[in-house]
Amino acid sequence: MMTKKAVLINDLSGLGKCSLTAAIPVLSVMGIQACPMPTAVLTSQTGFESFYCNDCTDKLDYYTSEWKKLGFQPDGIYTGFLSSEKQVDKILSFIDSFETDDTLVLVDPVLGDGGRTYSLYTETLGKKMKKLVSVADVITPNLTECCILCDTDYSELIENADSPDFLDTVAELAKKLLKLYKVKTVIVTGIEHKISDEVTKINNLIATDDEVFCVSCEKTGGSYSGTGDLFASVVFSGLLRGDSLKDTVNLAVKFIQTSLCETVKLGIHRNEGIEFEKHLKMLL
Numbered sequence: 001m002m003t004k005k006a007v008l009i010n011d012l013s014g015l016g017k018c019s020l021t022a023a024i025p026v027l028s029v030m031g032i033q034a035c036p037m038p039t040a041v042l043t044s045q046t047g048f049e050s051f052y053c054n055d056c057t058d059k060l061d062y063y064t065s066e067w068k069k070l071g072f073q074p075d076g077i078y079t080g081f082l083s084s085e086k087q088v089d090k091i092l093s094f095i096d097s098f099e100t101d102d103t104l105v106l107v108d109p110v111l112g113d114g115g116r117t118y119s120l121y122t123e124t125l126g127k128k129m130k131k132l133v134s135v136a137d138v139i140t141p142n143l144t145e146c147c148i149l150c151d152t153d154y155s156e157l158i159e160n161a162d163s164p165d166f167l168d169t170v171a172e173l174a175k176k177l178l179k180l181y182k183v184k185t186v187i188v189t190g191i192e193h194k195i196s197d198e199v200t201k202i203n204n205l206i207a208t209d210d211e212v213f214c215v216s217c218e219k220t221g222g223s224y225s226g227t228g229d230l231f232a233s234v235v236f237s238g239l240l241r242g243d244s245l246k247d248t249v250n251l252a253v254k255f256i257q258t259s260l261c262e263t264v265k266l267g268i269h270r271n272e273g274i275e276f277e278k279h280l281k282m283l284l
Contacts, residue, residue, distance in 0.1 A: 005073075045226075053120070064090075092132060108140045142190045149181070174212065175212070222270055
């Protein structure tokens with residue numbers, strides 16, 4: 001069987017081990033050909049105190065027109081960081097041009113984290129992201145992005161983060177996303193839940209029409225650049241190669257947890273991303 005091809009619509013950051021520099025090696029080692037479509041080229045990811053962003057909005061239509069000429073047909077499309085709201089319409093047009101009944105579409109709605117929106121976020125981008133989410137099969141929002149998509153107040157939600165039924169509350173939000181956007185799978189990532197004074201769990205809550213379940217691990221270190229990109233890339237690749245949803249989420253969590261442990265041990269700053277390269281063999 002020929003190697004499956006997947007379009008990666010994301011930014012290319014020179015520093016920070018995120019977006020395309022995280023996704024491409026993951027797809028390659030998991031047996032998927034990565035076909036990058038850069039939304040922006042940055043000197044470093046936006047968490048650094050200074051960065052230059054070269055917006056690629058006016059280049060995106062060339063990918064649609066040129067790949068059409070070549071008869072290109074991707075098996076999957078994965079969207080991540082968008083540098084402007086204008087990009088959403090172009091990406092919707094791209095998906096409409098290349099999607100078939102067999103195409104897996106994963107949207108990682110990159111909007112914010114920790115209750116705050118990212119520096120390039122605008123209200124219009126938030127509204128347009130909802131349109132993009134509605135054409136996806138799988139979405140992977142973190143808790144902040146989940147709240148934006150559900151029009152839910154993050155600060156009110158997080159007040160009950162340590163209560164025993166907090167994950168049940170998040171599950172209801174995930175079910176709401178299923179209904180609102182008619183997607184097949186919602187994965188709410190990186191949900192912190194304190195079990196005791198000594199232990200905090202990081203939960204990934206998965207919701208489909210048939211089931212809701214969590215894949216969890218103990219919290220290691222803080223929040224690092226690129227972990228969401230790595231998670232989405234493993235899930236996307238696993239589903240493309242035929243792994244079950246539960247197996248591929250478990251693999252993603254194990255891979256990131258292993259990489260995080262080494263990152264913390266080495267004292268690497270969060271902006272630099274995590275030490276995942278030497279652990280890619282776990283994904284074979």
